[in-house]
Amino acid sequence: MRIVALGSGSSGNAILVDDGTTRILVDCGLGPRTIKTRLAVAGVRPDQVSAIVVTHEHIDHTRGIGQAVKNWQWQVIASAGTVRGLPAEMRRHATAAQGRIQVGELDVEMIPVSHDAAEPIAYAITSRSSGMRAGVAHDLGEPSDQLVAAFQGVDLLCIEANHCAEMLKHGPYPPFLKDRVASKTGHLSNDQTLAFIAAVGTASLRAVLLLHLSEVNNTPEVACNATKRAVTHRARKVSLAAALRRAPSAPIGEYSGLQLALAI
Ligand SMILES: [Zn+2]
Numbered sequence: 001m002r003i004v005a006l007g008s009g010s011s012g013n014a015i016l017v018d019d020g021t022t023r024i025l026v027d028c029g030l031g032p033r034t035i036k037t038r039l040a041v042a043g044v045r046p047d048q049v050s051a052i053v054v055t056h057e058h059i060d061h062t063r064g065i066g067q068a069v070k071n072w073q074w075q076v077i078a079s080a081g082t083v084r085g086l087p088a089e090m091r092r093h094a095t096a097a098q099g100r101i102q103v104g105e106l107d108v109e110m111i112p113v114s115h116d117a118a119e120p121i122a123y124a125i126t127s128r129s130s131g132m133r134a135g136v137a138h139d140l141g142e143p144s145d146q147l148v149a150a151f152q153g154v155d156l157l158c159i160e161a162n163h164c165a166e167m168l169k170h171g172p173y174p175p176f177l178k179d180r181v182a183s184k185t186g187h188l189s190n191d192q193t194l195a196f197i198a199a200v201g202t203a204s205l206r207a208v209l210l211l212h213l214s215e216v217n218n219t220p221e222v223a224c225n226a227t228k229r230a231v232t233h234r235a236r237k238v239s240l241a242a243a244l245r246r247a248p249s250a251p252i253g254e255y256s257g258l259q260l261a262l263a264i
């Protein structure tokens with residue numbers, strides 16, 4: 001199984017999860033031309049994608065759903081609350097789900113998370129063919145025990161590292177926005193992400209991809225430096241990188257026997 005972040009952050013999120021047989025996107029916050037171009041960089045045609053699993057209804061995660069469904073007839077799966085929160089033209093294409101579902105050869109577990117949306121979800125995804133497990137969590141204010149338990153022992157971890165708490169505190173955001181971002185239903189700070197990686201990472205962890213970095217209150221260097229303690233001093237080398245904002249990230253994981261992890 002390999003994972004490529006096609007874009008990450010408030011300008012649009014979409015994560016390709018590909019086990020060689022089944023391909024899904026976690027979120028589709030990019031327009032169809034961008035999706036098609038960035039999938040091509042990953043060697044994937046849109047007609048090879050089966051479904052979008054949606055974390056929550058915020059526009060940076062859903063902007064491209066309507067057009068993608070129209071162009072490529074992708075399935076759209078989300079929590080019932082997220083489906084209700086989608087605009088009407090997207091809602092009629094979406095299927096409400098909960099718990100564990102199957103999409104092709106992927107087992108997909110939906111885990112509730114804390115964020116200021118209707119019913120936000122993180123996804124734990126297991127490849128039936130290889131047994132590899134991935135956790136993908138976008139936009140959450142604090143990790144729950146349930147999320148830690150569900151992600152424990154994953155091979156590939158994609159987790160938000162939204163802001164540096166100090167940069168947020170001293171940065172240009174108005175006070176109400178600072179409070180919102182830092183709240184329990186806002187976004188994870190680098191320090192929270194460090195603690196989360198340490199809590200869920202076991203000997204099977206191979207790669208960590210940091211998602212949804214704030215353009216104002218974080219940088220890839222700051223985020224990676226703040227979290228690297230969670231992946232160093234492990235028996236196996238664990239790659240750590242920050243997803244790019246407006247371009248596909250280097251793939252993490254293993255695909256057709258080829259190691260694709262890129263260390264920074
Ligand atoms: Zn959000």
Ligand SMILES: [Zn+2]
Pocket residue numbers: 009010013058060061138139212
């Ligand atoms: Zn977001």
